[in-house]
Amino acid sequence: MALAVGLAGCKNPVETRREPDSAATERGLVAIRQAGCGACHQIPGLDWPRGRLGPSLEGFDDVGLIAGQLPNRPDVLAAFVRNAPAAKPGSTMPAMPVTPQQAEDIAAYLYGLDHD
Amino acid sequence: MIEAFWGWPPPVLDPAGPYASSVTTLAWALFGLSVFVTAVVIAALWVAVKGPARWKAMLGGERAIWIGGVAFPGVVLTALLVWGLTLTASLTEPIRGDEMRIRVTGEMWWFRVQYLDGSGAVIMEDANEIHIPAGVPVVLELESADVIHSFWVPHLSGKKDMIPGRRTLLRVEADRAGEFGGVCAEYCGMQHALMGFVAVAHEPPAWEEWRQGRTQALAPADLANGPPDEAGSQGQSLFMESGCAACHRVAGTQATGLAGPDLTHVGSRRTLGAGILPNNRGTMMGWIGDSQSIKPGNRMPSYDVLSAEEIEAIATWLGQQQ
Numbered sequence: 478m479a480l481a482v483g484l485a486g487c488k489n490p491v492e493t494r495r496e497p498d499s500a501a502t503e504r505g506l507v508a509i510r511q512a513g514c515g516a517c518h519q520i521p522g523l524d525w526p527r528g529r530l531g532p533s534l535e536g537f538d539d540v541g542l543i544a545g546q547l548p549n550r551p552d553v554l555a556a557f558v559r560n561a562p563a564a565k566p567g568s569t570m571p572a573m574p575v576t577p578q579q580a581e582d583i584a585a586y587l588y589g590l591d592h593d
Numbered sequence: 594m595i596e597a598f599w600g601w602p603p604p605v606l607d608p609a610g611p612y613a614s615s616v617t618t619l620a621w622a623l624f625g626l627s628v629f630v631t632a633v634v635i636a637a638l639w640v641a642v643k644g645p646a647r648w649k650a651m652l653g654g655e656r657a658i659w660i661g662g663v664a665f666p667g668v669v670l671t672a673l674l675v676w677g678l679t680l681t682a683s684l685t686e687p688i689r690g691d692e693m694r695i696r697v698t699g700e701m702w703w704f705r706v707q708y709l710d711g712s713g714a715v716i717m718e719d720a721n722e723i724h725i726p727a728g729v730p731v732v733l734e735l736e737s738a739d740v741i742h743s744f745w746v747p748h749l750s751g752k753k754d755m756i757p758g759r760r761t762l763l764r765v766e767a768d769r770a771g772e773f774g775g776v777c778a779e780y781c782g783m784q785h786a787l788m789g790f791v792a793v794a795h796e797p798p799a800w801e802e803w804r805q806g807r808t809q810a811l812a813p814a815d816l817a818n819g820p821p822d823e824a825g826s827q828g829q830s831l832f833m834e835s836g837c838a839a840c841h842r843v844a845g846t847q848a849t850g851l852a853g854p855d856l857t858h859v860g861s862r863r864t865l866g867a868g869i870l871p872n873n874r875g876t877m878m879g880w881i882g883d884s885q886s887i888k889p890g891n892r893m894p895s896y897d898v899l900s901a902e903e904i905e906a907i908a909t910w911l912g913q914q915q
Contacts, residue, residue, distance in 0.1 A: 513871045516879025516887060526870070526887040528879045530897075530904075569901035571874040571908070 497551075497585035505586025508579040517570075521590050531570060537587045544568060554584040603774040609748040609794075610766040615681045616751050626673070637661075684751065688732055688762055695723060696734040699742030699755040699777065701892055702788040703854055703867035708804075709734070717807050718842065720854030721790040721867045723775075726800035730766040743779030746792045752778045767794035774868070783890045789868025807858065828910025831903050835896060843914060853893060860914040866891075877908040 506522055509515070515523045517531035540549060544565050547553050553564065559580040561570035575583065606621075608614040640648045651657060694713070698705040708717040725731045735744050737755040744763060745752040748771075753763040767773065777788040795803055829846065832838060838848035844857040862872050866888055870876040880887060882904045885895040896904065 511871060513865075513873065513876035513879070516865075516870055516876040517883070526879075528883050529886050530879050530882040530901075569878075569905060571878065571905065573875050574873050 497589045499589075501582050501585035502589040504579075505582035505584070505589075508575055508583050509586060512573050512575050512579070512583075514573075514583070522586075534587060534590075536590065538590045544570075551581070551584050551588065554587065555580040558583050603745075603747045603776065605747040607748060609771060609773060610750070610768050612684055612750040612764060612766060613746075613748055615683060619677055619680055622673075622676075626669070684764070686764075688764070692730055692732040692764070693725075694732050694734060695725070696736065697723065697744060697755070699735075699737040699739070699744070699781070699788075701739050701782065702777070702784040702888065704744075704777075704788070704790045705738070705854070706790075717804075718844075718855035719807075719858065720862075721864060722862055723790065723792045724800065724803055725765070725767060725792065725794050726797045727767045727770045727794040728797065730764050733763045733765060735761045735763055740781050741779050742777045742781045742788070744775070745778035746773050746775035748773035749792060754779060765792070767792070770794050770796050770799070772863070776868075784888050787867065787869045787888050789864075791863055791868060793863075822913075824906060825910040825913045828906035828908070831899070831907050832910060835899060835903075835907070837907070840893070856911060856914060858914060860912045874905075874908050874912055877911055878904050881907055 509520060509523060514520060515526040515528055517528040519527045519529065519533040519535060521535055543549050543554055543557050544561070546565055547557060555577070557564040557568075557570075558573065559575055559577065560572040561568040562572060606617055608617045637652060640652055644652070691711075694709040696705075696707040696709055696715070698707075704721050704723075706719040706721070706723055707715045708719070710716050723733075733744065733753075735753055735755045736759075737757045739757065741757065742755040743752050744755055746765065749765040749767055750763060753761050755761065771794055773792045773794070775790045775792055777785055779785075781788070832843075833847055838846075838850055840850040840853035841856045842849050842851060843855075848856070859872075864870060865872045865876050865880050866884070869888070870880065878901075880893075881896050882899065882901075883895045883897060884891060884893045899907075
């Protein structure tokens, strides 16, 4: 009981800081390779390609808003990865051929990047 | 990126046809024999250093040299030569001339693919994807547009150089339908490692269907893939205006460039950038806008002068070229 009270007293971590499970992040990197996300984005952990057409996703776990507009939550990010134009009208990122599960894994990978 | 599809490097001991099969059998035999010989040499070394005096004397005697140095290698190597030549005879059989022919030209850094009719005239143009019927030997005419490349689909056959100014012939055959990764196997410049392709073997009826679809789409009367929709038609005019048409051909349009890959059916290809990226609208946009980041030094400039919307329109239209 005392422990629970003690824990509750702790400051909550930053809203966007998440610790996704490692199996999901591993699958996420595989999905990123298969979909070819690197053609447009520099993504930590992906040596090649390191495209520059889209924004670099370095430090993505610390950004405030997805694409400068959407709340940075796992479900929103997964939906954005799968169908960006639907999630944010006018987005120049096209819908990507990934399954909902893959999109969740990719979101997990992006949240699991370096915490710095 | 090819590793995402067909394994990297392409599995070299997993033959999918008679030619690759004989090479694989020979490779295993050589491997087994070399393991055996190495074991014998190590055993002899042990005897020479630590063995009993009587064995040492035998090992140093004239008889051991006649047996181990002359008779054994003479017999084994001769037998291996005869067996190896018999085993791989099919690889060097003369070309009959009535086989199906496909010309594959190594370029900087992609593969031009041309399907030939009986008289050697080009009937279909493609790039980085070779479609063949399963169970039928196909003769590949290998050429090069610049430096020496080498054509290699480990599943289907051995390697063969692509030499400027010379035509080399390679017979391939797949005994089952499937997709088999191929690579350039001769260092040809900075992006040598990003010069891949895929050989697709179809069951014969499916191949015939594929061929008919392709030849029909190439007939001038059947303009490309029908009238493009609004997004596509904007992409088409941008493609023509931005200079893409100077290097790329799209059958049924004003695009007749020959320097780069034929894009008539680019939307149906499995990969982009010569076997290195999966083909989808996102990667297509990335390639158009920034191909030099993905494959530095390739002959297509990054079209970063175009806006994101323009790049997307072109990618949309190209995706429609099925």
